[in-house]
Amino acid sequence: MKGCSTxxxxxPIVVSLLLxxxxxxxxxxxxxxxxxxxxxxxxxxxxxxxxxxxPKLCIxxxxxxxxxIKTNYTMLxxxxxxVSLTKAEKTSKTVTKIARRQDIKPSDAMAxxxxxxxxxxxxxxxxxxxxxxxxxxxxxxxxxxxxxxxWVSAALTDDDTCMEGLGEEDxxxxxxxxxxxxxxxxxxxxxxxxxIVNGLKYKPKRSHH
Numbered sequence: 001m002k003g004c005s006t007x008x009x010x011x012p013i014v015v016s017l018l019l020x021x022x023x024x025x026x027x028x029x030x031x032x033x034x035x036x037x038x039x040x041x042x043x044x045x046x047x048x049x050x051x052x053x054x055p056k057l058c059i060x061x062x063x064x065x066x067x068x069i070k071t072n073y074t075m076l077x078x079x080x081x082x083v084s085l086t087k088a089e090k091t092s093k094t095v096t097k098i099a100r101r102q103d104i105k106p107s108d109a110m111a112x113x114x115x116x117x118x119x120x121x122x123x124x125x126x127x128x129x130x131x132x133x134x135x136x137x138x139x140x141x142x143x144x145x146x147x148x149x150x151w152v153s154a155a156l157t158d159d160d161t162c163m164e165g166l167g168e169e170d171x172x173x174x175x176x177x178x179x180x181x182x183x184x185x186x187x188x189x190x191x192x193x194x195x196i197v198n199g200l201k202y203k204p205k206r207s208h209h
Contacts, residue, residue, distance in 0.1 A: 044071040048199070052192040061189060077200055078133050080193040081152070085126040087189050088155070091182040092119045098175050108171045115162035115179065119186070122158040125151040126190070129197075141202040152194045159187040 045066065049058035058080075062069065065079045098104065099112040129151040132144050162183050166176060 041066040041070055045069065045076070048073065048076055048196060049192070051199075052195040054188045054192055057188055058192045058196075061192075073200065074133075074136065077193075077196050078130065080189075080196045081126060081130050081133065084152075084155075084186070084189040084193045085123065085130065087186045088119060088123045088126060091186045092116060092123060094182050095119060095179050098179060101175070104175060108175065111165055111171055112175070112179065114165050115183070118158040118162040118165070119183070122155040122186070122190070125155040125158070129155075136200075145197075145200055145202075148197055149194070152190060152197055156187060156190045156194060159183055159190065 042063070045062050046055075046059055049055045049062065052058040061083045062076065062079055065083075069076045069079055095112060095116050099109050099116060104112065129148045132148050132151075136144055136148075163180065166179060171179070
């Protein structure tokens with residue numbers, strides 16, 4: 001889609017992401033404005049992912065749920081958040097195991113445990129956003145959508161905080177590599193979910209007189 005671009009994940013993640021989202025939100029929303037141009041679910045997912053921070057990852061992670069998504073943008077958003085939550089939960093388990101390894105120094109273990117707490121906060125925020133999505137078709141749409149954006153943004157910040165904490169404590173070796181790989185993947189999925197959330201718009205049904 002014209003006007004779209006991608007960025008690589010760097011620290012701090014949130015700053016670069018928010019700059020990206022501000023410049024691309026209107027273009028991402030445009031993918032829903034012309035439903036007649038979307039002939040099937042695959043094209044719908046590609047169009048919706050085209051202005052996320054990591055479109056290839058977006059398409060890959062959401063396409064497996066195409067039967068559930070169909071061409072429903074609200075369902076697409078819900079699935080994107082669910083995928084991010086699932087990865088965050090897996091990352092939490094992985095990092096927790098590393099913190100308990102015998103070869104991890106006490107100082108490193110403390111830094112890694114702090115990272116686990118950050119990820120735990122991220123999980124809570126993603127769960128809150130999914131709970132809010134369940135009532136998004138009811139009253140106070142703008143208020144609820146604002147809450148979702150706030151929670152998903154906070155989840156992304158928590159991922160960033162985890163990585164910064166590891167840097168300060170100088171965690172090295174394969175422990176750092178494994179943790180970084182998982183946290184970065186979680187952050188990428190969350191940033192994509194946030195971009196998709198930003199494309200959500202309430203469209204009330206027209207009444208016929």
